[in-house]
Amino acid sequence: MYINLDERLQFILNILNEYGEGYLVGGALRDIFLGFKPTDFDMATNIPMEELLHILSEHNPIIISEKYQVISIQVDEYKIEIARFRKENGILDGRNPQKFKFVENIEEDLARRDFTVNALAYNNNKGLIDKYGSIKDIENLELNIIGEDKALRLAEDNTRIYRALYLVSKYNFKLSCETKKAISNFKNHRKLNVSISGFGRLLDKILFNKYSYKSLKIMLDNDLFKFFIPELSVDNLDNATIKNTVNTYNVYCKYNVFEDKTIGYAILFLYSGKSKLDDNKFLVNSMIIAESYLKKIGLNMTDIILVKNLIYYSNIISRAINKETVKRMLFEFRNNKNVSKLLNFISFIHHHDDNYNETMKKTLELLSRIQSIYFEGDVVFINDLDINLVDLYNIGLDTEISKESIRQDIYKHVNEGNLNNKKEDIIEYIKDKYNVKFNVVKVSSAGGIVYRINRENNIEFLLVKILGGNWGFPKGHIEDNETKVMTAIREIKEETNLETIIVDPENFQKDISYITNTGELKYVTFFLARAISHNVLIDIGEISEYKWCSYGDALKILTYSSHRKLLQEARLYIFKE
Template sequence: MDDKVAYIIKTLNNHGFEANIVGGCVRDILLNSVPSDFDINTDATPNQIIDIFKGFKIIETGIKHGTLSLILNGKAYEITTYRIDGKYTDYRRPETVKFSFNLADDLARRDFTINALAYNYKDGLLDFHNGCEDLKNQIIRCVGDPYIRFKEDALRILRAIRFASTLGFKIEEVTKKAMFENRHLLLNIANERIYIELMKTLTGKYVSEVLAQFKVILEVFIPELRYVARYKFIESLKYLAKEKEDQSIILAILLKPLENYNEILKRFKVDNKTYQEVSFLIEHYYYPIEVDRITIRFTLNKMGKDMLVKLLKMQYFVEHIDKFYYDLSLSTIKYIEENKLPYQLKDLEIDGTDILKFGFHGKEIAVQLKNLLSLVIKNKLNNTREDLYNYLKSQQNKK
């Protein structure tokens, strides 16, 4: 357990309160994975938590729902009071919450049994919903009635798919049936929240096997997928499963079969960098990339190194180029970089100020720089000040 987490729990205990690590962090520990963060729950109320840690910075993250963030050494630790959720009206959050002194009440409101686990120093592992058994059997099952769970927060439908994709677990049949029958509720969820869950799902180790089962659920928020044949969708999943980090490549492969991919990206409100990269990759999906050092330097000039490498990677993943061609392309780029072969204007030994000396002005400067770079890339001119100056003198005489 994180030292700071241990400190928080022991401090709450020393003031007479229960405190546990809870949810996904407990699940991850039981799966021998390192938790990305730790959530803590307690029977102390928000005001009592503030009083106990009054010497520290506290952010009232969701105080209405009993959650505070305690800042220790610059890191935020969420502490939530045991609670019973009131009525859900927006398929996202309860309108009201009632604080409780009973851990069982708090765990009963969780989404899945594998996330309804708690641990403390006194009692050890606490499991009221057979979450450990489901972990052992690799099953994703809702706590209680799945129809109620999904009506409370429809995003749980995508969370189930995400956990199946990342963990390789099977979704229990009643839970799965409820997911399909309540999928329309996802229309009530903000596209930004859906996008976050979707990307976590798409980077999962088991994404191709899992998402193939749930195309109709994706069609709720990407209705354009209805017009993509199932075999084509499964093929795209097989390709994108090869990439686990670059979201632009993943999205480009997923959205390539869709004509209005730009509108989908706008709906998800992706950042401008991702929007530009995905659009570029789709537009250049089958762009022919020649491997000789001259041509690839022109391509580097046109695309930039980062985008060319992304494009090559995507083309390899979708089997447009084979591994030999992919590796040869990367080794050619590496050779160009290591030997500092010019392919950008900034690589030239002279700049616009030098060209001014030869009587060129305005747009003529850009034309001459572009012409010089082209000749240097083609190996028709050495990239030295002397040779570049001599060439400019010859052009000056033609004016």
């Protein structure tokens, strides 16, 4: 069989076969036959590592394992790992073989592989080597362990259990009867030789794929969490809880939101605090368990807090809630995106309930409460405050004072009606409470969100890089006897040499304010400006660089969130018109 490999991969194989033998092996071949495009490639060779480092020196090889003679090279976007043929024997510690030796033929090397679907080898000289019926198992999506004693092969390297579950979650492989039996033997084991961080990496690969719910069921049924998260063991979860967890995860995968890991982790830990002995008020326990584990595997604190909030508020539609409860929830979730995650999470949890329609009715009632808070003009999220972290830094607060704590304090006073959500009022409050000597100097400016329609009939926005490094829109001070519109047109012309027409200035003018690092309180009014000339010539005294960008690229480049919000509003207005 001939496989048409990328010429860059074939080039490396040709080098290996010039100096010895070399094969493409393992998962990359499996993926090719499954119709996936691999980006990481494993190769195997009989060439000693010292010689391999020399012949591949122009590719800057990195030694991965001196003991097993494994190196890695990067060829454009392809990462290639090359290992020397070896044979392994015995169990040392559940992770490494008792002994091994380097060998000269690929067949002996393939015998040490874990599953038949990973035991293919290929080069142009010998074609495809399929010693274990790998192609048949790939076609049947069946996962078989190589070797006579299946349980022994898993005991040789405990991570093979979780690698099997990854293949189930990613490709929808079925476990063969022998593989199922070998995995079930680990119910009786007391420990596995896998670190908590190693387990975290493996679990992360298992949980966030199209068929992850199938792997989750196997893990729960076979008590494979007990080694690392004992609260998810069969001693703590009854059959009904396991069924609910798997069903919820099935919906999560079905709706293709598995890329959002916070919801996945929230589902996993939702019932972790619900032991058979305590069926009440378990959510706080579940939050504690989730935080403890997620910290150990190194998940960032922002995501950990979100997972905890999803768990805590998962039953909010069943509570007696008032406006204060809803506002507290919104404060915890910080933005609309996270609130949407909660609503999805609630839907997933109750998807299989007989009274699902009633659940959706209560969810809509919650959404209506949230919308009413918006319409009343209340500050919903902490980011709705008319002062941000950059402003707080530029005011000159003591560096030891937590800026986030100050924002929470301001949010509380604004929502209690004791403080207006206006930047000047907030500044006065901060000056009084924290004894800050800050003199407000107001400066008024105007500018434009400049756009054009390119030859492909796509909208492009003009971004300018201010001297000092911030990407934004053209703007400048309002001079005597100028209107804001006049200033916007003049500043765009002076900074970029573009002639523009201001689009519907009566209905589209957006105001922002911010505190500069020089202590000025700037008020800027932005208009929507359509370019009617083409040649950009920047004012090098003000601007260091410019770019015409698509909407998506502009969102990535703009420095400040206030400008990204302006861009979103401008784009919506253009499409509406």
